[in-house]
Amino acid sequence: MVTWEDNYAIGVEAIDEQHKELFQISNRIYDLLKNDLITDKYDSIIEIIEELKNYTIYHFEAEEEYMKNIGYKKLLSQKVAHNDFLEKMEGIDLEQIDNGHNEYLLGILDFVCEWLVEHIIKEDRLIVG
Numbered sequence: 001m002v003t004w005e006d007n008y009a010i011g012v013e014a015i016d017e018q019h020k021e022l023f024q025i026s027n028r029i030y031d032l033l034k035n036d037l038i039t040d041k042y043d044s045i046i047e048i049i050e051e052l053k054n055y056t057i058y059h060f061e062a063e064e065e066y067m068k069n070i071g072y073k074k075l076l077s078q079k080v081a082h083n084d085f086l087e088k089m090e091g092i093d094l095e096q097i098d099n100g101h102n103e104y105l106l107g108i109l110d111f112v113c114e115w116l117v118e119h120i121i122k123e124d125r126l127i128v129g
Ligand SMILES: [Fe+2]
Pocket: 063, 078, 082, 119, 123, 124
């Protein structure tokens, strides 16, 4: 699980809401993974991973647009970080997930959530200065 903390807010409402949404989508995957009552949950998990990827693309575009509009100087390094992250997401082996390799999925989820928190507090919080 990844929990939103008030100090993750960067002070731009639209971006903060998008960050919260990314946490929520990720938590839906954690919830399903932990739920032992659903027998075949991996199709649903894969659907949510696709949703997470698409929402991440939408969010990065919106965030980059915002940085461009305010003339943010570190836009380029943000873009590099965003693209690296998207590449990592594209590299997720859905077959391993579909085959029920929970450890693999948990590793991916932990990576995604840790990256998001780190990126928000170390990079995104600098956007508004
Ligand atoms: Fe960012």
